[in-house]
Amino acid sequence: MKKQSVVNNTNICKNRIQAIKDTMEILSGKWKFHILGTLMQGGSMRFMDLLREVEGIAPKMLSKELQDMEVNQLVNRTVCNTKPITVEYAITEYGKTLSPIIDEIAKWGISYRSSLLNK
Amino acid sequence: MKKQSVVNNTNICKNRIQAIKDTMEILSGKWKFHILGTLMQGGSMRFMDLLREVEGIAPKMLSKELQDMEVNQLVNRTVCNTKPITVEYAITEYGKTLSPIIDEIAKWGISYRSSLLNK
DNA sequence: CAGGATCCTTTACGATACTG
């Protein structure tokens, strides 16, 4: 009667690896974590602001990464009727579900830095 | 006397972004999360086992990624005196500090999958 | 301001073959 243990260890492992693959595919590229981290603390930001905050990124790359994330509903793009036009980017509610990941990454980076200093 | 508030909001933000940068630099490349996830659940593994488990990776890439991570002390390489020689890879204690990140990534991937199914 | 178009350079990645 213990038929549910068909879900064996091997399967759980495979699923876990598949899950990592899935997530990383969506967050692939050099800049996505970086952009998400910036948007998470900056609220709504314009293209130019992002270009300034995400140091080192070229407009071409920023544009491409934002499009990727828009497709995956992680960020929201809003055109404002100003003159000249401005565009606001913000994290969606769905995108916010990534914040535990970003938080852990930031946390690790911080302790990494301090472990470098204490040598 | 409140001189410590020199650490203002802007600085905290910059540090956070820098921390994300640091972490992602160490975990850069297409395969590191994947390999780490595998090693975390597999314990000590041989090169060939990894090649099999990390589906799709080429030996060259596996070798390179493992070397990167060895330099950063995330994984441990042990040569065994067998015939023919075998090599065991395992996560270091330091590497294990990355597990909250990997866990969050796996968790997100799993709920991402199930949200796809419920459409 | 927001970004697309173009061109060019440099890495990253992949497939296959080979060696101690």
Next chain:
DNA sequence: CAGTATCGTAAAGGATCCTG
């Protein structure tokens, strides 16, 4: 078995110019 060598492609990245 555990890799390295070699070669080729694709993507990343940078610089500059252009347009609605």
